[in-house]
Amino acid sequence: MTxxxxxxxxxxxxxxxxxxxxxxxxxNLERMxxxxxxxxxxxxxxxxxxxxxxxxxxxxxxxxxxxxxEAQAHLAVMLLTAPESRLPGYALLYLDKPEGVxxxxxxxxxxxxxxxxSVIATSQQLSPTxxxxxxxxxxRFVDKLEPHFGFxxxxxxxxxxxxxxxxxxxxxxxxxxxxxxxxxxxxxxxxENAATFADLRIDTNNDVGSQPPPGALCILFNxxxxxxxxxxxARALQRFLGSVIRQERNARQxxxxxxxxxxxxxxxxxxxxxxxxLMVTPDELCDSLSxxxxxxDLAAITPKQRPRLIPPMISxxxxxxxxxxxLPLHRLLEDVYLPPPVRDFPPWRKAxxxxxxxxxxxxxxxxxxxxxxxxQ
Numbered sequence: 001m002t003x004x005x006x007x008x009x010x011x012x013x014x015x016x017x018x019x020x021x022x023x024x025x026x027x028n029l030e031r032m033x034x035x036x037x038x039x040x041x042x043x044x045x046x047x048x049x050x051x052x053x054x055x056x057x058x059x060x061x062x063x064x065x066x067x068x069x070e071a072q073a074h075l076a077v078m079l080l081t082a083p084e085s086r087l088p089g090y091a092l093l094y095l096d097k098p099e100g101v102x103x104x105x106x107x108x109x110x111x112x113x114x115x116x117x118s119v120i121a122t123s124q125q126l127s128p129t130x131x132x133x134x135x136x137x138x139x140r141f142v143d144k145l146e147p148h149f150g151f152x153x154x155x156x157x158x159x160x161x162x163x164x165x166x167x168x169x170x171x172x173x174x175x176x177x178x179x180x181x182x183x184x185x186x187x188x189x190x191x192e193n194a195a196t197f198a199d200l201r202i203d204t205n206n207d208v209g210s211q212p213p214p215g216a217l218c219i220l221f222n223x224x225x226x227x228x229x230x231x232x233x234a235r236a237l238q239r240f241l242g243s244v245i246r247q248e249r250n251a252r253q254x255x256x257x258x259x260x261x262x263x264x265x266x267x268x269x270x271x272x273x274x275x276x277x278l279m280v281t282p283d284e285l286c287d288s289l290s291x292x293x294x295x296x297d298l299a300a301i302t303p304k305q306r307p308r309l310i311p312p313m314i315s316x317x318x319x320x321x322x323x324x325x326x327l328p329l330h331r332l333l334e335d336v337y338l339p340p341p342v343r344d345f346p347p348w349r350k351a352x353x354x355x356x357x358x359x360x361x362x363x364x365x366x367x368x369x370x371x372x373x374x375x376q
Contacts, residue, residue, distance in 0.1 A: 020175075023131075024118040029046075047110045064092045094106055113166075117142050158225075175241060181249070260374035261375070268366070
């Protein structure tokens with residue numbers, strides 16, 4: 001099995017708010033500098049030793065490092081170390097559902113820390129009510145390795161990490177959320193304030209202050225780990241996540257019932273863009289997917305593609321020139337003419353292929369009953 005196969009996303013289901021979650025424990029070895037403070041030769045040598053030790057301790061673990069180039073876009077979305085941040089000696093290993101853990105484990109060697117153990121699951125694979133259970137399973141798995149490695153920790157601060165916010169339990173839980181309803185009603189600031197009050201954080205990947213992020217995509221994560229119990233952190237995030245999901249569903253219903261004409265305008269603009277636009281930016285692609293999934297969830301539209309061919313919401317972030325969640329782009333382009341200046345200039349070619357991708361997978365018809373009610 002290749003890395004590309006492992007990272008192939010599961011199509012998003014209608015009405016999905018939680019897109020995926022990452023559970024991670026980071027650990028560092030005693031009496032050893034953090035990876036970015038090590039000499040390159042030492043880092044490469046120690047990485048090989050750690051990999052050999054893991055392969056000895058964990059039969060069946062696979063070293064996927066040689067195939068990393070196959071799925072760079074996926075890896076960025078899956079919150080693993082981005083290509084530009086990987087130092088010589090970086091390695092990615094994979095273990096398929098070890099005993100006592102209900103999900104596969106990704107192990108990064110010589111990322112920001114010496115070792116990062118992650119479980120990444122889509123919402124189809126994991127209910128939010130399972131977060132504390134999976135956290136406990138992953139922690140037990142990591143704890144069993146400690147006698148063999150000797151992880152750096154102190155009585156006062158707990159496990160020592162490269163990032164101050166992870167010092168303590170070394171635990172980070174991130175959840176990708178599609179919050180189109182809350183973003184429509186401009187509740188981002190309230191959401192951020194509520195998260196801060198709960199000692200959590202919201203990351204919007206947005207440099208424009210409190211403006212809604214592209215695609216209404218946010219990441220909810222625990223803000224600190226110092227002296228905290230990882231399972232308790234997961235439970236706290238779980239409780240807050242339940243509240244966010246309820247508020248998001250309420251906002252969507254409010255849009256449908258109180259502002260149907262506004263929703264009709266959203267889907268009418270989306271439909272016009274699908275058929276008229278020739279070039280699409282990454283942010284426009286995210287926004288179009290967001291509007292599509294919002295309208296589909298509220299039964300305002302009917303997709304023309306079969307549900308299994310509708311790309312997942314998170315595909316907007318995986319988009320590149322060579323790979324899509326369902327079909328390679330070159331197959332979509334076989335019957336489409338692009339003028340030579342567009343075809344030969346990569347930024348224009350990518351913008352044009354995004355538009356083709358949107359028309360192929362996001363075409364829809366507007367529900368007649370919804371349209372009648374919106375125009376009454």
